[in-house]
Amino acid sequence: MSPSLVFLAIAALAVFGFFLGRRRVLALEGTRVRASMHSLPSYYGYYMALWCLAPAALVMALWSVLEPTVVQHLVLGNMPASYQAMSSNQLTLVMADIRNFAYGNAGTRTPDPAIADAVRHYHALHETSAIIISLIGAVLGIAGFAFGFWRINPQMRARNRVERFAMAIMIIASTIAVLTTVGIVLSLVFESLRFFTKYPAFEFLFGLQWSPQTAIRADQVGSSGAFGFLPLFTGSLLITVIAMLVAVPVGLLSAIYMADYASPRLRSVAKPVLEVLAGIPTVVYGFFAALTVAPFVRDIGSAVGLNVASESALAAGVVMGIMIVPFVSSLADDVIHAVPQSLRHGAYGLGSTKSETIRQVVLPAALPGIVAAVMLAISRAIGETMIVAMAAGLAANLTFNPLAAVTTVTVQIATLLVGDQEFDSPKTLSAFALGLVLFVITLCLNVIALAVVRKYREKYD
Amino acid sequence: MTDIVERPALGVHATDEATKRLKRRYAAEKRFRGYGLAAILVSMLALAVLLWSIVSQGYTAFTATTLTLTVTIDPAMADPGGKRNPDDMRTGDFQGIARAGLRSLFPDVTDRSQTRALYTLLSNGAGDDIRDKVLANPALIGQQVTIKVPVASDYDMYAKGHFGKTPKGGEARLSPQQIAWFETLRADGKVHRSLNIWFLSSGDSRQPELAGVGGAIIGSFLTLAVTLIIAFPLGVMAAIYLEEFAPKNRWTDIIEVNINNLAAVPSIVFGLLGLAVFLNVFGLPRSAPVVGGVVLALMSLPIIIIASRASLRAVPPSIRQAALGLGASRVQVVTHHVLPLAMPGILTGTILSMAHALGETAPLLMIGMVAFIVDIPQGFTQAATVLPVQIYLWADSPERGFVEKTSAAIMVLLAFLLVMNAIAIFLRKKFERKW
Amino acid sequence: MLATETKTAAAVNGAAKHVKMKASDVEVYYSEKRALNKISLDVREHEVTALIGPSGCGKSTFLRTLNRMNDVIEGCRVGGTILLDKQDIYDPSIDVVQLRARVGMVFQKPNPFPKSIYDNVAYGPRIHGLVRNREETDAVVQRSLERAGLWKEVKDRLHEGGTGLSGGQQQRLCIARAIAVDPEVILMDEPCSALDPIATAKIEELIDELRSNYTIVIVTHSMQQAARVSQRTAFFHLGDLVEVGDTAQIFTNPNDERTQGYITGRFG
Amino acid sequence: MLATETKTAAAVNGAAKHVKMKASDVEVYYSEKRALNKISLDVREHEVTALIGPSGCGKSTFLRTLNRMNDVIEGCRVGGTILLDKQDIYDPSIDVVQLRARVGMVFQKPNPFPKSIYDNVAYGPRIHGLVRNREETDAVVQRSLERAGLWKEVKDRLHEGGTGLSGGQQQRLCIARAIAVDPEVILMDEPCSALDPIATAKIEELIDELRSNYTIVIVTHSMQQAARVSQRTAFFHLGDLVEVGDTAQIFTNPNDERTQGYITGRFG
């Protein structure tokens, strides 16, 4: 009896329960048409299916998560004393060995007797566990089925119950988004605190120089390094602004054109085509920015007598802007499309040109959605690594000159985390501090954005 | 009577001034429209340039140069144990057999360094091909076999014309002698260009001519399946809850800001989260598509939620009121009316987030998916890599043969993207409605 | 109290009716702005109650309180109690969905779903399980459209969009949609505003017919209409319920001079 | 020149009026469906022309052809010619924007912009450059709202959203918005449908006042209203223009029996 088969059986039972629940309530109701039945028959069906499936699925899922630990505990606990003395890490190796033998991955080696015993024990436990969980699942499924069946009567508020279940699932879904934030903050905060014990927070936040050229090894004497956040922040800001200067006008105008000017044919082609831009891997953009756009910018610059670095914020920003165009164009197109026609008609009826209608009636009505799209695009720009690393360099210059080489917070986080690192060196830890500070800053920006949207949000209809 | 006196008073909209202003307004209108068109063209042009640069570099990777060799399966080399035991035969020197076959074509090459130079013509895969053939049919041992084997990457590149003229002072990848040998073979009709199917079916390799994206395609498929299965329902449900059901208070404001903020978290930080939670706490395996999928799902979630909320908000309230007034429950209002009308925007968010997830490497670095993995993954917990990682790794490889492979892999990724999005795009079109 | 008074009056003249809905001290605020001041009104079963009053006086607002449609308007707060068959509809235990199924509504601005005409009408019966199969649905749709006087015009285009109808047709579609659910109380916010006299007559006939089984509250700007279809009339003014009484009495012998002024068209 | 002619003619018999708009053989199709059959109708300057007819007969459709609002409805095609001051408004050379500025429109369903009340009214004057500064705008807004009879109700909340108004207030807002642009011809699709008698009277007064300078076409379902405000009445039925003539004549002595039937409320 395999648990997955049992699960399938319960799922089948749930489907059956759906039909049975529906039948039952109709039967109980008799031939009267909604004199007393609270909900649609299918809600009674869902009610039964949920009772049948949900508890069993929950318990079985929990078990399948816990089972390996439990089995491991039992297997190891039963081994000779010499094994009991091992560290838990070594025990994982022993366990791996046992498993490798159990599944025939160990090649031609012969196991020593203790391991061979453990393998047998493992097999036995595994089988027992499968039987137990299958039984529990089956019992729960059938019990749920019976309970649902017993509870069903036409007066029961089946719809409310099913909807409450749906609501609970939705709340859980929203909670996951919140938990992600918690997880991210937690995964940043401890290392950041360790960084701040090694490097003063004030100097980090307001330092004007970023130069993490520290000794990466304790036994290597190196320079002390400077961890000033500002040049990275201005770099992020500069590149994001450039990217937005490309993406917002291009994206928004494209969206407007697609939603209100283009023929449906053109729109249905142009939109997915532009979306391809969002799917091109960033390495490709990186090469494009570094090898095509940056030299082009430099050549133009030197033609007009400007001193342009061969790596420039401009090149990276422009290319990044192109990458995020679809974020603005597609999302804005959807919300513009959704603005009721009656508003457009109202404006046309007053003698507006199409562009006046769009600018003064449609866009304000679509504003919340457009702001959401732009915020997403900004987020994407702040979070982008590869293009900047390849085309704008890694030099942290405190400048607002778009022709200079700059670097961004995100790029530094990535290079610090994937490059050579050393435990506990401020250089590696600073990546976490950067992440945390960036998090706080974008949080502030979002709070402001929310307030602004609230203020200008217009309701139609 | 003169017209001037008799003419009925003109309305304010027919005066000269109005006409002049109208002209200006029309000019503005035209400009605006022009900007719109220009914007689309700019993006399309950028896309075209990118695609052109990718395709023009990469299309050659879909063909491969092969050499027709007649080799004698020397029993001593093919089966050192002599017992036709497959395990023994695997360790046989099949590359040596291929080399002997090549040598026999150039009897006058005897010098040691010359032979070495000659052998560079053969790919390491040549021996593997012969091995596979012999393992499948041990009766071949001792016989002569004619077989098509891949040539080494440098020759492949040469045959495809990827090595331009070497500037003065430089050292060409192939010596004149090597080129001469190759040309001789070509003149003898032993060299072919054929469709490179194994590029799509096989796993990674250090040899450009043997490398394929098969493993990465499967890996991407597994990973994104997890991502989609998690992110889409969670994202849509969270958006519905927050937009339609949650009380509008401080708490939901905090949640909203939070989610918007999550979108701005650098993707590599999601990798850190995955490392800390899924690998270190839950003990899931490194490099596994489940972990990658979950991490990418968490990364995609805010995009889907934000896009979904924006389009839910765009549904006119009168539609909700109409349904509520008929006694629909709020869940029914949402599922019957609001959700279908908001679907296009939700699907757009999904398309964008999946495109993002499909092209992302940084978070995968943290959880070990940026790795050299040859074996094609068989399940969600086996070591796997994904297409963008493959691209990233190849782009960073010294071997010249990887240049075209990189571009070809990008083409595959874009094809993957289009296939992945096709359904969403189709559905979006279907759900679109004006009101 | 006014309501009690009226009741007694009614009892005296032998027409005592069951009170289907009873509003007591109902107040409505939009954000800070008060739109209704302490309204108390009884809606009697099997009668048509007409709400009249100048534009912006709070008729629609009051109507919406009766099936809690105000709940969905942001910033709108409601005070006081409203009983439906003795049950407080603002009680937390109440099932709003069920309430709205029992107290149906036709909105002032026609708001058909962006679906076909057929689906617009069939929607309510479907979600309430009033129909089990295609035939039943067809029957309900046809009957509702007929009663709303729209069947002839749309019977050949049932599967075209409901938003492609003329203004008056949309309004009748919304009426058909509302009565298809078979509610106990029907709230109609100017159901005939976009209708020609003939269509209006048809709807008035419908209202009269429905009255025998249902309870109806109607907002109208037409005194004539109020006089024709309603048994009781309530006059609203600047958020106050100025006067309520038998229609005949209100139109012939109003107690309040504001009522007098309004029905004779003297102030504005 | 026409102007001269008309003037002369008018001078001669004292009643002949300049024809402001002239529709000849106008046909309208929605996709395949024909909604209007060969309508020919003159709209005379400084007169109110009322369009009446049962719901769904094509009144709104015809009204929309007069300022080419049908252009923006998907699947809608228009045939025939319509002249505005001798100029074919369907001529490709015609400027639709100017046309719509000259021929303004109030829609059947009130559709305020999601902006403040003030901006709703100021929108038209601003885009047409009729106002140069804040004071002028204020003046236009106030005057338009006053004429539409809304000023008193909204003067304290000019900067709140226009969608938060009651149904009748929204309708008046849309009227104010339309007259703020100062068009030559005003098309009104049931401008009083959501209004109480007093507000209606106010609007009718406004129409009468506007008539001296403008030309007005109004769709109404109220015979009384048509009789009160219009000089000429056109009766539509099932997409046909059955009869058109002086209002007095139409209401007292119609030529067609369908007209007769309609105005006496006999068919439907």
Place this chain on the structure above:
Amino acid sequence: FGQARDQIRIVGSSTVFPFSTAVAETFGRQGKFKTPVVESTGTGGGMRLFCAGVGTGHPDMTNASRPMTKSEFETCAKNGVTDITEVKIGFDGIVVADKLGSAKMNLSRKDIYLALAEKVPMNGGLAENPYKTWAQLNPNLPNTKIEVIGPPPTSGTRDAFVELVMDFGCKDFPEIKAITDAKVKAQACSKLREDGAYIEAGENDNLIIQKLNTSPDALGIFGYSFLDQNKDKVQGSQIEGFDSTFDNISAGKYPISRSIFFYVKNAHVGVIPGIKEFVTEFVSEKAYGKEGYLVDKGLIPLPDAERAKVREASVGLTKLAM
């Protein structure tokens, strides 16, 4: 808790990655064991993972472009990773190259130091680096702008470069000798200028090569294997008179080269199938020998005698002591 694992897992240096993967592939093709999974995490990142503990959740080997440090060794020990085998596999040259067709430079480490240090010795003290062109610091060098594209501070190549070039190039200046504080001294020698003359590129060496192609005056710093593959595009500069050729590097004449290693967690041997066989393959003559396949990948092999010694030690899994 541990998974069952039957696949070798290797992490570590990006420099060693091409060699390690080549061996892994060959090893896998023989069909007896699964192909090892090799991750490129950088030397330090690899050490971090490697030293985190014993067990299936931790890698079996790590690659390194420098020897394991004492502190890393101690961390390993602290986490129970006490039994480690060190395998030295060869050398990696670091080259300074420019676009083919420009005049080939002959640089000394001193030149490079003067060109790239943030502060240079001058008139008895240290001064902000004033040099804009090569000719300014050495009249024998061309009069072109100093522009060097090289690895970022987070890369092991950068470390090696600082140690092998900068620290060496600076040591003979009297001004430097005069500094007694070791820290200040190190700072003076190893800090690279940040005024744009030294451009930190990402970790992608192909990008550096392509960038060299678009800027003829620029020099790039990267690993020998990339030069080897791109000799038709770029040329290596001479360092102290020696060309960056295979022979010069393997003979130890070319001064900027370093040893590369991998480390084996002995506790995993025998549990994770194939570790021993993999090591054997790696140190076989046909892999890391003079004519082995790793040489084709750009590895500079160890001298013959050392190779034999390494082979013996590593196949026997000799425990590393520190």
